[in-house]
Amino acid sequence: MHPSTHPPIHPSTPLPHILFTVKDQGRGIPADKLETIFEQFQQVDVSDSRQKGGTGLGLAICKKIVQEHGGKIWVESVLGEGSTFYLALPIADS
Numbered sequence: 343m344h345p346s347t348h349p350p351i352h353p354s355t356p357l358p359h360i361l362f363t364v365k366d367q368g369r370g371i372p373a374d375k376l377e378t379i380f381e382q383f384q385q386v387d388v389s390d391s392r393q394k395g396g397t398g399l400g401l402a403i404c405k406k407i408v409q410e411h412g413g414k415i416w417v418e419s420v421l422g423e424g425s426t427f428y429l430a431l432p433i434a435d436s
């Protein structure tokens with residue numbers, strides 16, 4: 343099923359939350375890399391840093407900040423079609 347056609351449900355998504363969705367039509371991310379790309383210096387391909395100039399830190403920094411806020415960040419992707427990043431931040435009840 344395409345990621346955008348069903349509501350993103352994640353076990354550790356805080357409730358209530360505000361959900362941000364960022365969708366692209368890029369190369370997609372292999373299923374076995376959907377979690378590891380959020381770890382520092384982890385890239386889908388070892389040539390990514392050379393060819394695209396990244397350091398492999400962006401998503402790790404995002405994850406750290408989101409975790410400090412009690413939120414959740416994750417990605418769904420279809421290889422060759424694109425990726426959808428989800429960012430859920432808890433809404434304060436006070």
Ligand SMILES: Nc1ncnc2c1ncn2[C@@H]1O[C@H](COP(=O)(O)OP(=O)(O)OP(=O)(O)O)[C@@H](O)[C@H]1O
Nearest residue numbers: 368370379385386387390396397398399400401402
């Ligand atoms: N939207 C995306 N589509 C496909 N692959 C992605 C996408 N975003 C990240 N990736 C993959 O995840 C890896 C890690 O991303 P991350 O943003 O943490 O680091 P980076 O972009 O390589 O470098 P930096 O953000 O530190 O400049 C990327 O190198 C790439 O392989």
Ligand SMILES: [Mg+2]
Nearest residue numbers: 396399400401
């Ligand atoms: Mg990046």
